[in-house]
Amino acid sequence: xxxxxxxxxxxxxxxxxxxxxxxxxxxxxxxxxxxxxxxxxxxxxxxxxxxxxxxxxxxxxxxxxxxxxxxxxxxxxxxxxxxxxxxxxxxxxxxxxxxxxxxxxxxxxxxxxxxxxxxxxxxxxxxxxxxxxxxxxxxxxxxxxxxxxxxxxxxxxxxxxxxxxxxxxxxxxxxxxxxxxxxxxxxxxxxxxxxxxxxxxxxxxxxxxxxxxxxxxxxxxxxxxxxxxxxxxxxxxxxxxxxxxxxxxxxxxxxxxxxxxxxxxxxxxxxxxxxxxxxxxxxxxxxxxxxxxxxxxxxxxxxxxxxx
Amino acid sequence: xxxxxxxxxxxxxxxxxxxxxxxxxxxxxxxxxxxxxxxxxxxxxxxxxxxxxxxxxxxxxxxxxxxxxxxxxxxxxxxxxxxxxxxxxxxxxxxxxxxxxxxxxxxxxxxxxxxxxxxxxxxxxxxxxxxxxxxxxxxxxxxxxxxxxxxxxxxxxxxxxxxxxxxxxxxxxxxxxxxxxxxxxxxxxxxxxxxxxxxxxxxxxxxxxxxxxxxxxxxxxxxxxxxxxxxxxxxxxxxxxxxxxxxxxxxxxxxxxxxxxxxxxxxxxxxxxxxxxxxxxxxxxxxxxxxxxxxxxxxxxxxxxxxxxxxxxxxxxxxxxxxxxxxxxxxxxxxxxxxxxxxxxxxxxxxxxxxxxxxxxxxxxxxxxxxxxxxxxxxxxxxxxxxxxxxxxxxxxxxxxxxxxxxxxxxx
Ligand SMILES: Nc1ncnc2c1ncn2[C@@H]1O[C@H](COP(=O)(O)OP(=O)(O)OP(=O)(O)O)[C@@H](O)[C@H]1O
Ligand SMILES: [Mg+2]
Numbered sequence: 001x002x003x004x005x006x007x008x009x010x011x012x013x014x015x016x017x018x019x020x021x022x023x024x025x026x027x028x029x030x031x032x033x034x035x036x037x038x039x040x041x042x043x044x045x046x047x048x049x050x051x052x053x054x055x056x057x058x059x060x061x062x063x064x065x066x067x068x069x070x071x072x073x074x075x076x077x078x079x080x081x082x083x084x085x086x087x088x089x090x091x092x093x094x095x096x097x098x099x100x101x102x103x104x105x106x107x108x109x110x111x112x113x114x115x116x117x118x119x120x121x122x123x124x125x126x127x128x129x130x131x132x133x134x135x136x137x138x139x140x141x142x143x144x145x146x147x148x149x150x151x152x153x154x155x156x157x158x159x160x161x162x163x164x165x166x167x168x169x170x171x172x173x174x175x176x177x178x179x180x181x182x183x184x185x186x187x188x189x190x191x192x193x194x195x196x197x198x199x200x201x202x203x204x205x206x207x208x209x210x211x212x213x214x215x216x217x218x219x220x221x222x223x224x225x226x227x228x229x230x231x232x233x234x235x236x237x238x239x240x241x242x243x244x245x246x247x248x249x250x251x252x253x254x255x256x257x258x259x260x261x262x263x264x265x266x267x268x269x270x271x272x273x274x275x276x277x278x279x280x281x282x283x284x285x286x287x288x289x290x291x292x293x294x295x296x297x298x299x300x301x302x303x304x305x306x307x308x
Numbered sequence: 309x310x311x312x313x314x315x316x317x318x319x320x321x322x323x324x325x326x327x328x329x330x331x332x333x334x335x336x337x338x339x340x341x342x343x344x345x346x347x348x349x350x351x352x353x354x355x356x357x358x359x360x361x362x363x364x365x366x367x368x369x370x371x372x373x374x375x376x377x378x379x380x381x382x383x384x385x386x387x388x389x390x391x392x393x394x395x396x397x398x399x400x401x402x403x404x405x406x407x408x409x410x411x412x413x414x415x416x417x418x419x420x421x422x423x424x425x426x427x428x429x430x431x432x433x434x435x436x437x438x439x440x441x442x443x444x445x446x447x448x449x450x451x452x453x454x455x456x457x458x459x460x461x462x463x464x465x466x467x468x469x470x471x472x473x474x475x476x477x478x479x480x481x482x483x484x485x486x487x488x489x490x491x492x493x494x495x496x497x498x499x500x501x502x503x504x505x506x507x508x509x510x511x512x513x514x515x516x517x518x519x520x521x522x523x524x525x526x527x528x529x530x531x532x533x534x535x536x537x538x539x540x541x542x543x544x545x546x547x548x549x550x551x552x553x554x555x556x557x558x559x560x561x562x563x564x565x566x567x568x569x570x571x572x573x574x575x576x577x578x579x580x581x582x583x584x585x586x587x588x589x590x591x592x593x594x595x596x597x598x599x600x601x602x603x604x605x606x607x608x609x610x611x612x613x614x615x616x617x618x619x620x621x622x623x624x625x626x627x628x629x630x631x632x633x634x635x636x637x638x639x640x641x642x643x644x645x646x647x648x649x650x651x652x653x654x655x656x657x658x659x660x661x662x663x664x665x666x667x668x669x670x671x672x673x674x675x676x677x678x679x680x681x682x683x684x685x686x687x688x689x690x691x692x693x694x695x696x697x698x699x700x701x702x703x704x705x706x707x708x709x710x711x712x713x714x715x716x717x718x719x720x
Pocket of ligand 2: 043
């Protein structure tokens with residue numbers, strides 16, 4: 001396994017705000033590495049540092065064996081970055097935008113034109129390539145935004161929430177493109193705050209919040225962290241004492257007046273627990289059952305829910 | 309094979325150029341508005357009012373007397389911009405020089421033989437040379453006829469030092485002035501009084517080097533509008549940088565292999581290209597449509613204007629770096645452009661303003677540019693005469709550029 005991206009002890013603050021607090025991770029060639037975290041978690045700040053745009057306060061970034069501090073320009077040549085905001089020339093056509101971005105990376109002439117055509121085909125926008133970007137739908141803009149970072153056939157691709165604010169169909173197309181890139185050996189960092197996306201396409205996932213990576217690994221490894229247990233959350237008009245004896249030998253994750261969260265080994269024990277709960281006649285407002293999933297992992301490691 | 313930095317810079321420049329040329333407002337501001345201004349100011353300054361000097365003549369005065377000074381003022385009355393050779397700026401080549409010999413005043417007063425020489429630079433305009441000779445002859449004729457009138461008066465008064473006996477004229481004004489204490493001053497004063505009288509010969513001022521009728525208004529409204537609108541084009545272009553920062557484009561460019569230096573160089577190059585198109589357009593229209601004279605050195609004129617575009621393009625990058633809102637850039641751009649145009653002499657000739665305001669003009673790139681254009685276009689001087697101007701403008705540009713590059717931020 002070749003390590004394409006090695007990040008150590010990376011930190012960056014904006015005044016009082018500690019956006020990234022000493023994170024470290026490695027990404028292997030051909031891997032899709034996901035950054036899963038809520039708004040303000042520090043995903044974009046990390047991407048900005050990886051792209052050489054933002055200087056870290058401390059820590060090191062090594063990409064394809066080159067140190068960012070000394071080889072920024074060489075690194076940027078082999079990297080494709082898809083920014084979170086759509087950054088395109090609205091007045092230029094989709095094709096002209098791609099010609100510009102490809103040219104910026106040193107492509108010229110026939111090579112540039114062929115690369116642009118390939119990129120347009122990849123995101124299925126050949127038909128609209130001549131129209132100004134301002135006439136595109138949100139999903140089409142996202143797709144051009146995506147391929148503007150791919151024209152120069154980068155080895156490493158950083159995608160910062162590339163599916164933000166688009167409909168499910170367009171999202172699936174983008175996810176397919178990303179998967180295809182990984183199949184062709186590209187190394188990819190993919191940030192998102194959508195659990196399903198992370199589950200669906202990432203080989204490994206880092207759970208990030210408040211500038212800290214709380215856990216990272218494959219989906220299976222992460223699920224293992226929560227002990228592969230079913231998480232049941234009950235809310236209602238009861239006191240902590242009322243429910244404590246009901247729990248029995250189940251593991252209590254969280255308990256307070258009006259809310260109880262327990263981890264149960266399997267479905268049978270879950271059924272027994274809920275049966276017992278209802279037979280007490282306690283006032284229950286809601287019950288949420290979560291199979292072992294990234295969502296429960298997120299809840300477990302960060303202590304809060306990740307909402308879209 | 310991937311191209312290097314020069315290609316990246318070119319791509320950035322070409323993109324900016326293209327985006328600007330596509331905009332409708334650009335066409336308005338770069339091409340149409342200047343034409344409207346040239347026409348309006350050209351017509352209001354009116355057909356050959358001759359308020360601005362029409363041609364230049366350098367005078368090398370080796371005579372200490374008052375008559376040579378009178379000759380110079382007569383030449384100025386001929387609508388010539390007379391530049392004394394000892395006040396010529398360093399490095400300027402005079403195109404044509406009138407040499408007044410030592411002892412000119414005494415020689416003329418004594419009715420001796422004096423020789424004036426008109427030196428011409430190789431390649432200077434033939435017609436302009438003839439016009440200059442004609443102007444010199446007219447001035448001399450007025451001077452001499454004035455002297456003859458004074459002599460006649462003195463003879464009638466029965467002066468001792470000058471008299472007609474029989475058919476012969478004895479004595480001279482020189483003798484009169486040497487005839488006793490205070491006499492020199494008396495003669496000098498008589499001559500000066502005589503010369504300020506309106507001439508009874510009316511002389512129609514001709515544009516040096518051009519026999520054809522040209523409304524003088526355009527000759528000065530073209531340079532003024534050229535400088536003012538190139539300035540506006542450049543300053544307004546700062547807003548695009550701010551807008552690109554707001555939309556995240558600048559940040560994305562910053563994530564590419566292009567470094568800050570490349571981005572600044574590309575943006576500047578794009579602006580200079582736009583400026584060059586505007587300069588060529590306005591000079592061509594001025595020459596072909598408004599029929600003004602562009603002087604003897606068009607290359608020098610273009611070079612001077614490019615230096616100006618460089619300086620102001622750099623200032624636009626500084627504005628784009630310092631300000632965060634495109635509207636702010638436009639507002640400050642308009643104010644700056646208006647102030648610099650007015651103070652720099654785009655709206656009225658600097659000869660009309662007070663000395664302190666002239667000093668202000670030379671603190672501004674516009675003042676240097678307007679002065680340089682006049683040297684080339686009105687006085688027929690060559691590139692050498694505007695090299696100091698080009699150097700100063702380049703220096704302005706480098707300072708703005710360094711500050712702009714230092715303050716450029718990718719992100720809001
Ligand atoms: N340029 C900046 N100046 C000041 N604070 C900043 C800046 N950039 C980011 N921050 C702060 O750093 C923290 C992390 O922001 P970041 O943009 O990295 O989060 P994110 O995970 O990308 O969030 P989102 O999902 O909303 O895009 C936030 O608190 C944010 O306000
Ligand atoms: Mg973000």
